[in-house]
Amino acid sequence: MSVHTSATGREASTATKAPARRWRVVDIVVASVIGVASGVVFWAWGVAYYGTDVLLSFSGGFQGIFNGMWLFAGVLGGIIIRKPGAAVYTEVVAAVVSMLIGTQWGFSVLIWGIVQGLAAEIVLALFLYKSWRLGVVLLAGTVAGLAVGLMDITFSSSAAALAPERQFVYVASSIVSGLVIAGLLSWLAARGLARSGALNRFASGRTTETLV
Amino acid sequence: MSILATIETTGVVSRVNPVAKLLAALVIAIVLLLSIDWVSAGTALVLELLLLPWAGLTARQLVVRTLPLWIAAPSSVLVTAVYGRDEGAVLVDWQVISVTEGSLSLAAAIGLRILAVGIPGIVLLATTDPTDLADGLGQVLRLPARFVLGALAGLRLVGLFMDDWRQLALARRARGVADSGGPIGALRRFGQQAFALLVLSVRRGSKLATAMEAKGFGSDEPRTWARPSVLGGRDIVLVALGAAVAAAAVTAAVVAGTWAFVLA
Amino acid sequence: MPSVSAQAGARVIARGWGWRHAGRRAHAVSALDLVIEPGERVLLLGASGAGKSTLLAGLAGVLGGDEDGDSEGELLVDGREPASQRGRVGLVLQDPDSQVVLARVGDDVAFGCENLAVPRDEIWRRVHESLEAVGLDLPLGASTTELSGGQKQRLALAGALAMRPGLLLLDEPTANLDPAGVVEVRDAVARVSESTGATLVVVEHRVSVWLPVVDRVVVLAAGGGVLADGRPDDVLRAQRDTLTTAGVWVPGVDLPVPSRRRVVGEPLLEATGLAVGRRGARGPAVAADIDLRVVAGRAVAVTGANGAGKSTLALTVAGLLPPVGGRFAASPALAAGAGTSPIRWRPRELLTRIGTVFQDPEHQFLSTTLRRELAVGPRALAVPGPEIDGRVDALLERLRLDHLAAANPFTLSGGEKRRLSVATILASRPSVLVLDEPTFGQDARTWRELVAFLAELLDDGRAVVAVTHDADLVSALADDVLDLSSRGAA
Numbered sequence: 021m022s023v024h025t026s027a028t029g030r031e032a033s034t035a036t037k038a039p040a041r042r043w044r045v046v047d048i049v050v051a052s053v054i055g056v057a058s059g060v061v062f063w064a065w066g067v068a069y070y071g072t073d074v075l076l077s078f079s080g081g082f083q084g085i086f087n088g089m090w091l092f093a094g095v096l097g098g099i100i101i102r103k104p105g106a107a108v109y110t111e112v113v114a115a116v117v118s119m120l121i122g123t124q125w126g127f128s129v130l131i132w133g134i135v136q137g138l139a140a141e142i143v144l145a146l147f148l149y150k151s152w153r154l155g156v157v158l159l160a161g162t163v164a165g166l167a168v169g170l171m172d173i174t175f176s177s178s179a180a181a182l183a184p185e186r187q188f189v190y191v192a193s194s195i196v197s198g199l200v201i202a203g204l205l206s207w208l209a210a211r212g213l214a215r216s217g218a219l220n221r222f223a224s225g226r227t228t229e230t231l232v
Numbered sequence: 233m234s235i236l237a238t239i240e241t242t243g244v245v246s247r248v249n250p251v252a253k254l255l256a257a258l259v260i261a262i263v264l265l266l267s268i269d270w271v272s273a274g275t276a277l278v279l280e281l282l283l284l285p286w287a288g289l290t291a292r293q294l295v296v297r298t299l300p301l302w303i304a305a306p307s308s309v310l311v312t313a314v315y316g317r318d319e320g321a322v323l324v325d326w327q328v329i330s331v332t333e334g335s336l337s338l339a340a341a342i343g344l345r346i347l348a349v350g351i352p353g354i355v356l357l358a359t360t361d362p363t364d365l366a367d368g369l370g371q372v373l374r375l376p377a378r379f380v381l382g383a384l385a386g387l388r389l390v391g392l393f394m395d396d397w398r399q400l401a402l403a404r405r406a407r408g409v410a411d412s413g414g415p416i417g418a419l420r421r422f423g424q425q426a427f428a429l430l431v432l433s434v435r436r437g438s439k440l441a442t443a444m445e446a447k448g449f450g451s452d453e454p455r456t457w458a459r460p461s462v463l464g465g466r467d468i469v470l471v472a473l474g475a476a477v478a479a480a481a482v483t484a485a486v487v488a489g490t491w492a493f494v495l496a
Numbered sequence: 497m498p499s500v501s502a503q504a505g506a507r508v509i510a511r512g513w514g515w516r517h518a519g520r521r522a523h524a525v526s527a528l529d530l531v532i533e534p535g536e537r538v539l540l541l542g543a544s545g546a547g548k549s550t551l552l553a554g555l556a557g558v559l560g561g562d563e564d565g566d567s568e569g570e571l572l573v574d575g576r577e578p579a580s581q582r583g584r585v586g587l588v589l590q591d592p593d594s595q596v597v598l599a600r601v602g603d604d605v606a607f608g609c610e611n612l613a614v615p616r617d618e619i620w621r622r623v624h625e626s627l628e629a630v631g632l633d634l635p636l637g638a639s640t641t642e643l644s645g646g647q648k649q650r651l652a653l654a655g656a657l658a659m660r661p662g663l664l665l666l667d668e669p670t671a672n673l674d675p676a677g678v679v680e681v682r683d684a685v686a687r688v689s690e691s692t693g694a695t696l697v698v699v700e701h702r703v704s705v706w707l708p709v710v711d712r713v714v715v716l717a718a719g720g721g722v723l724a725d726g727r728p729d730d731v732l733r734a735q736r737d738t739l740t741t742a743g744v745w746v747p748g749v750d751l752p753v754p755s756r757r758r759v760v761g762e763p764l765l766e767a768t769g770l771a772v773g774r775r776g777a778r779g780p781a782v783a784a785d786i787d788l789r790v791v792a793g794r795a796v797a798v799t800g801a802n803g804a805g806k807s808t809l810a811l812t813v814a815g816l817l818p819p820v821g822g823r824f825a826a827s828p829a830l831a832a833g834a835g836t837s838p839i840r841w842r843p844r845e846l847l848t849r850i851g852t853v854f855q856d857p858e859h860q861f862l863s864t865t866l867r868r869e870l871a872v873g874p875r876a877l878a879v880p881g882p883e884i885d886g887r888v889d890a891l892l893e894r895l896r897l898d899h900l901a902a903a904n905p906f907t908l909s910g911g912e913k914r915r916l917s918v919a920t921i922l923a924s925r926p927s928v929l930v931l932d933e934p935t936f937g938q939d940a941r942t943w944r945e946l947v948a949f950l951a952e953l954l955d956d957g958r959a960v961v962a963v964t965h966d967a968d969l970v971s972a973l974a975d976d977v978l979d980l981s982s983r984g985a986a
Contacts, residue, residue: 040563045450046441048379052386053437057430060393066300113383119353128261128349175265212427215864216906218434221564226519363599385597396859402816403860408847408876408924424862431906432858439594445558446587447597447655448611458606458619 043103046221051097055110058093059117062129065089066118081182081189084169088194088201090132091164094140096206098160099152100213100224107144107160111137132171139167140202152224158203165198166191244466245287246359251368252467253356256474261349263478267492270337272485273344279477280351287355297358301350305343312339348481352474362387367461377455385440389433396432400425505534505695506584506662508555512569514720515550515559524550526720528569534662537689537696539706539728542716543742544909544939548699551716552665554578555697556587573663583612586656586694590668590937592648597655601627601643602636604651608659619658626654629691630684644802646677650684657688664689666698670705671937674802674965678705685709701939703732704747715739743911743939752944753972754951761792764830764928764959765813765838765850771821772805772812781820782808783980790928792829795950795960797970800980806963807855807932809980813961814852814930815839830927847873851921855932857913861905866897866916869905873924891919895949911942918949929953931962935969947972 065086097110115133143160169191173182182190210224219225245253264276289297313335320333366384369375404410404421413420444450485491514526525547532538540548553559554571557578571578573585586608589595598604602623609619623636630650643651649669656664666685670678686709689696698706713731715738717723723738724731732739732746739746771784783805790796790813798806811817812824815838825836826849834845841849854860863869870888879887892898895915900908905916914934921929934950935943950960950973964970970977 040561043378044441044560044563045378045382045445046438048382049386049441049444050434050437052383053389053433054430055383056386056389057393057433061426109379113386117387119357128265130258131262131265209427209430212864213431213434215904216431217904218431218438218906220517220519221438221560223563361599363603381597388596388599399854399856399859402811403852403854404862405816405843406814406846406852406854407860407862407920408843408873409862410843428859428861435906436591436594439589439591440597442553442558443587443589443595443652444597444607446556446582446585446589447608448582448659449607451582451611454613455610456613456616456619458603458610458616458623460616 041104043101043105047101047103047106050222051101051106051110052113054097054100055093055113056117058096058110058114062090062093062114062118081186082193084172084190084193084195085197087165087168087172088161088197088199088205091136091140091161091168091198091202092206092209094137094164095157095160095202096209098140098144099157099206099210100219100222102149102152102223104145104149105141107140108134108137111140128175132168135171136164136168139164154207157207158199161198161201161203161206162195163198164202165195168198169194245356245470247466248470249368249372249461249463249467250360250365251372251461252463252470253360254365254368255471257352257356259471259474260352260478260481263482264345264349267482267485268338268341268345269485269490269492270341270344271488271490272481273341273348275484276348276477276481277344277351279480280348283473283477284351284355287359289355289358293358294355297354298351301347301354304350305346308346309339309343312342364459364461367457367459371457371461372463378450381449382441382444385444386437389436389440393429393433396429397425400428504662505536505693506574507534508532508663508695508697509572509575510551510570511572513554513571514568515547515554515565516567517550517565518563523547523720525554525716526568528716528721530714530722530725532695532697534695535693536712537710538698538712538714539703539710540697540699540714540716541701541703541739541742541744542723543718544911546716546718546742547720548716549667552587552667552697552699555663556585556665557582558587583608583659584661585663585665586653586659586661587665588649588652588656588667588669590671592645592652592672595652595655596640596648599640600636601632601634601638601640601651604640605654605658608655612659622658622660623654626657629657629688630654631680631687644677645673646680649673649677649681653681653684653688657692660692661694663695663697666696666700668700669698670700670702675967676802678702682706682709701744703745707747740940743941745940749940751968751972752947754948756951757955759793759955759957761957761959762829763789763791763827765790765824765826767813767819767822767824769822770809770812770819770824772808772817773820774808774817776818777820779820784821786822786978786980788813788978789976790959790961792927792957792959793954794975795954795962795973796976796978797974798961798963798978798980799965799970804980806980810852810930810932810961810963813838814850815841815846816852844876847877847924847926849926850928850930851924851926853917853921853929853931853934855936857917858906860917860920864904865902866892866905867901869916870920870923873920877924887923891922895919896945911938914938914942914946918946922953926958928959928961931960931964933964933966934962935964935966943968 093114094107094111098107112130112133115129119129140160140163143156143163147156173187173190213219214225260276264273313331323331323333362384366380370377370380404425409421482491508531510528510530513528514523516523528551540551542548550559555573555578559565573581578585596604597607605623605626606619609622614622627634630653632647632650632654640648640651670681673681682705689709698710700706707728710728713726713728714722715724715731715735724735736746736749740749767786767788770786770788771781772786773779773781786809788796798809800806808817812819818839826838830849834841838846838850861869862872867888870891871884874884874887892901895918897912897915897919900912905913908916934946938946947969954960962969962973
């Protein structure tokens with residue numbers, strides 16, 4: 021069925037009502053779908069990572085630039101579902117799925133997932149789950165990148181063993197990665213999804229001006 | 233997707249409650265991650281290898297499933313040896329590469345830890361059916377059923393993803409765009425295909441949500457569970473074993489004096 | 497066969513009911529007044545956009561709350577709001593794949609009962625009863641992913657039945673099924689409604705399939721309200737023209753057979769002893785020993801049961817899958833210097849020679865607007881800009897999609913998506929068209945348009961290979977028929 025949506029002021033149905041907090045079934049299932057899809061991507065990325073890991077490690081800290089690929093699930097889920105807990109939930113589901121398939125990091129993936137999700141969640145919560153502008157999304161990605169960078173240099177098998185100045189490079193590249201991959205890419209993906217009409221049941225799918 | 237398929241085994245472990253398996257692996261992982269030293273990781277690894285026969289996996293299944301570990305561990309060892317924190321006697325010093333006694337022992341610790349943390353997780357979960365895990369999370373841990381089952385439904389849709397991916401690839405050839413642009417073009421196409429898959433999946437997810445709601449799912453009213461999930465003796469034993477492995481690892485490291493708490 | 501315990505049918509009352517989805521300007525349903533008595537079996541018809549699916553969703557209580565839209569008036573099941581009595585209403589939807597919740601057959605059927613807090617022993621008893629009632633003779637541990645479309649729909653029906661609903665709603669349950677599946681599902685529903693006495697509301701445009709089952713027909717008007725309501729024969733006779741324009745397959749209305757000029761040109765593709773398989777040259781063959789000639793100006797229909805390898809053959813003929821064995825070559829007229837083996841052609845060479853329309857149009861969409869979508873092919877061929885615009889405009893107009901030129905392809909209706917997928921292939925002017933189930937799930941109007949359009953293309957001198965279950969399509973268009981049922985793998 022053709023979608024005729026207009027964002028201009030009109031007898032808006034629910035656009036002006038206060039956003040609901042409770043998760044509907046469609047929120048849970050779609051967040052899970054995004055999480056599962058991201059989990060598969062995480063796993064595939066981990067597989068691809070082996071080869072590049074060795075090469076990039078000779079770059080002395082710059083391997084943090086890849087971290088964004090593990091962070092976008094939370095940000096994407098958060099900005100699509102737009103409810104408290106969405107970022108954490110989606111990121112955790114993605115982590116669990118990649119764990120189930122099998123990665124070299126095993127269970128630590130789950131713990132990292134929780135922290136990564138929380139980082140994005142905190143940013144979204146700071147804006148009271150009301151602002152979804154590009155700047156907020158980029159910030160969420162950046163903070164997630166910072167969080168995983170710090171986690172890695174403390175606990176992770178590879179980054180914790182780096183020399184201090186290398187660790188600084190690591191965290192910095194992780195932050196950039198979070199900004200670009202988890203922030204910008206997620207924003208673009210959400211916008212693309214909204215335009216294709218896939219988000220009809222979500223507030224995030226109704227604010228684009230597609231007029232036909 | 234064969235990677236995701238649960239391995240059916242007759243080993244004891246397959247009859248253990250998934251929640252117990254989860255807890256056992258989690259205990260080991262958390263404890264081991266608190267320190268980077270070869271004694272704790274090595275002890276845990278040895279104990280795990282001793283317990284491996286009870287998992288019921290054939291050697292081949294084992295190798296295939298833990299393959300990521302066998303690739304990651306050596307490469308991490310190499311990287312750490314070369315780039316790791318330097319202490320003690322210097323063995324090699326050439327431009328940015330420096331290998332010292334300290335970095336070597338660190339490398340050994342890292343390699344062992346990867347294996348020690350990874351093996352229980354992979355082995356225990358390879359024999360777990362997702363539906364059973366969901367039943368366990370809902371009944372044993374009393375996690376909200378809406379989230380657990382909603383996530384399970386989302387997970388099920390993964391199987392359809394793979395067929396879609398193949399269709400998407402063929403369609404791109406039919407549209408004449410499967411080979412333009414070299415490596416950058418390939419990356420862009422990958423991204424486009426991944427995005428198309430995301431769109432299809434979200435739509436399918438929305439439809440599934442409606443179907444689930446029509447079956448009464450989603451309200452806060454109490455529900456029953458068709459498949460019972462309880463923690464029995466066998467399950468407690470597994471968790472205890474996990475705790476024992478972790479405790480043994482810590483004790484050995486403290487006694488040997490190599491325990492290096494990461495947060496210190 | 498033990499019958500499912502009889503449940504009193506539910507009573508449906510709509511008084512001035514309307515619904516507007518959040519974010520839309522127009523109401524999906526408005527001012528609806530309707531009463532359905534317990535035990536009645538209703539066929540709900542109407543043009544697309546008349547709100548049939550919305551009404552069913554409302555009756556099932558799944559439209560949602562304030563976040564999802566606004567309602568007006570009253571919609572009651574047994575005198576109460578539908579959302580407060582889930583389990584009293586069972587809903588079966590159109591897409592077989594999007595209704596399966598769990599991985600094992602028994603678990604999926606038990607799901608509804610679990611949500612309704614039915615005690616464990618009772619759950620499994622109901623599961624067995626329901627599976628028998630729909631005729632699904634499968635072990636409880638069978639994998640749901642491996643089921644056919646008809647089996648999946650019957651599984652969904654069993655899942656709904658296990659809840660012992662008083663009202664059974666079916667939203668185009670057979671639209672995505674092959675003929676065998678359609679009959680399976682219809683028979684299962686007939687059996688079920690006999691034994692339970694539940695009220696039944698079916699939305700379908702395949703009227704003749706459901707006529708034996710229903711005793712009342714209601715037609716919804718596009719602007720709101722009820723257009724016609726009464727006994728099936730009366731309504732179908734009185735509303736014959738409106739319904740035919742709306743795309744309903746009204747029994748007794750003849751399908752137009754397009755007149756063709758019967759231009760016969762040269763052979764373009766030839767297969768001898770061809771064996772095809774999904775995994776290409778190394779894999780097992782799904783069908784073998786196939787002889788096929790694709791000739792300009794002629795249409796070949798490929799028929800056969802599910803699993804006989806029709807889609808695989810289509811993909812092989814289209815140059816997308818490598819043959820497993822035998823000989824398959826393009827004639828010089830088609831190859832025009834690109835080599836005789838289509839699988840070895842580069843994608844750009846394939847574009848101007850063989851065009852493929854997939855069963856699911858969504859798999860082929862690449863762009864964000866229709867205009868750009870149509871331009872993808874010509875652009876890959878480095879056709880100059882103004883000519884691209886010319887081709888795109890002509891196609892948009894010919895296929896009645898010009899008012900949607902700026903729309904996102906995913907937001908189109910089913911029929912529009914199908915027309916778009918055909919248009920995108922034509923933008924690069926291929927000589928051969930391969931179509932996988934082109935009329936699958938389409939209403940009568942789209943069907944007529946597609947057939948007429950294909951006839952035009954044939955007269956233009958193109959060749960058509962159509963994989964189809966649709967017997968009407970075969971008799972309307974096919975010059976040659978290739979039946980794969982009798983062959984096995986080599």
